[in-house]
Amino acid sequence: MASFYPLFYKITHDEPGYHFLKAVAYGLSGGYFLGLxxxxxLYKTGWLKQKSAPCHTISVGNLVLGGVGKTPFTMFLARLFKNMGKKVMVVTRGYKGQTNHPLVSNGYKTLLTPLEAGDEAYLLAKNLKGIPIIRGKNRYQAxxxxxxxxxxxxxxLDDAFQHYALKRDLDIxxxxxxSPFGKGHLLPRGRFREPISALNRAQAVVITHVKEENQGKKLKKxxxxxxxxxxxxxxxxEVEKMVSIQGKEIELSALSDKCLLAFCGLAEPVYFYQTCKDLNLGITHFLSYPDHHRYTKKDVLHLIEIAKKNKIDTLIxxxxxxxxxxxxxxxxTEANCSILYPSITMHLYQIEAFISWIKGKLGF
Incomplete structure (x- = not known):
């Protein structure tokens, strides 16, 4: 997968060249559309049955593969309901998790490792205290x-807009x-998981990566x-703070004169690179890995080698x-390399309107 991913990225992002492979991918997109x-x-005609959870259910999802901020928004939404005095549970697929055990966290203790739970499920458990995190490909069963x-x-339901098997009250x-619609093609030619017409099923859209409230007007219109x-x-x-691998908060001012190596395993690494630039960090080297990449000792030693070769002692x-x-x-630690991450949060510009809207939809 790792060796194929750079090629997949170039095709789906319509980079120059690769005409034959793009033509093949376009044909495969037709098959993907028919399968979709x-x-x-099958669900519309009742051949496959939708099931209902015994409480209010909200799906958070996307149309385009990766990079929209689903996980930060899921955390924002879970905390919002918790602050309203509601008992919340978050359910995710647990992509690439190595166990079938559904309970990632009981809200007070994380019960699975990152490899067992999957990176996003573990991340939710790490950040959402007092909120149970459940994982499973069959969300209803979990x-x-x-x-x-x-x-x-x-x-x-985290990342569940395309999960038809479970009914929900709201799709956000x-x-x-x-890049709201990628390059306009379905997978694997482009980044669309579904055509734009799928938004007819949704009740709300949140446009992310809007730096000022008056931006995004054209898309909104x-x-x-x-x-x-x-x-x-x-x-x-938004970035709340910088945190070390040991959990220690680091002042941004402490990084102002440093040369830094940044790396990530995301579907859209450009957003992380831009975040580093927005923080005025001195990124001199940037490496990207496939989305949900499982790091090995070899990967870590390679990162340390690049850092040492370029006299870099801090990685982001x-x-x-x-x-x-x-x-x-x-x-x-042995290599005297610090490794940090920006702790992020979702900020909605129309927060009061959003709270009023969601209360009205759910009858609170």
Missing amino acids: KLHQW IMSVFKDFLPDIII VLLSAH FLKKRFPDLTVFTGDI TTEKDMVKLLAFSPLF
């Missing part, structure tokens, strides 16, 4: 296996202001014209990547 329509038809233990008022879709019943909000992902990565590097902390 068949899948939807929910029902623990429902009586927690009796939630609200279940948040995130779109990036930088397009969405309101194309989907009149859709409620549109805007927001951005994402929190999602950091959870998979915890086991290698002694290697960084």
Whole structure:
């Protein structure tokens, strides 16, 4: 997968060249579209049955592969409901997790490792204290296996817009202001998981990576014209603090004169690179790995080698990547290399309007 990923990235982002492979990918996109329509038809006609959880259920998802901020938004939404006094449970697929055990966290103790849970499930468990985190490819089965233990008022389904098997009260879709529709092609030719018409199923869109409230007006206007019943909000992902692999907070001022090596394993590494630039960090070297990359000792030694060769003693990565590097902390310590991540949060510009909207939709 790692060797194929750079080629996949170039094709889906429509970089110059690769005409034959793009033509093949375009043909495969046609097959993907037919499979998608068949899948939807089977649920629409009742051949496949949708199931319902015994409480309010909200899906957070996207149309375009990666990079929109689903995990930060899921955490924002879970904390919002918790602060309203609601009992919340978050359910995720647990992509690349190595166990079938559904309970990642009971809200007070994380019960699985990053490799067992999957990076995003573990990240949710690490950050959402007092909120149970459940994982499973079959979301309904995972929910029902623990429902009586927690009796939630609200279940948040992380990355579930395309998960038709489970009914929900609300679908909230995130779109990036930088590239809301990718290059306009379905997978594997482009980055669309579904055509834009799928937004007819959603009740709200959150446009992310909006640096100021008045930005994103053109996209917002397009969405309101194309989907009149859709409620549109805007927001951005903000850095709260810098944190070391040992969990120590680091002042940004301490990094101002340093040359830094940044790396990540994300679907859209450009967003992490831009975050580093927005923080005025002196990034002299940047490496990207495939999304959900599992780091090995060889990877870590390679990073340390690059850092030492260029007289760099501080590395920057994402929190999602950091959870998979915890086991290698002694290697960084032995090499006198610090490794940090920016702790991020989702900020909505229309927060009061959003709270009013969601209360109205759920009857609170």
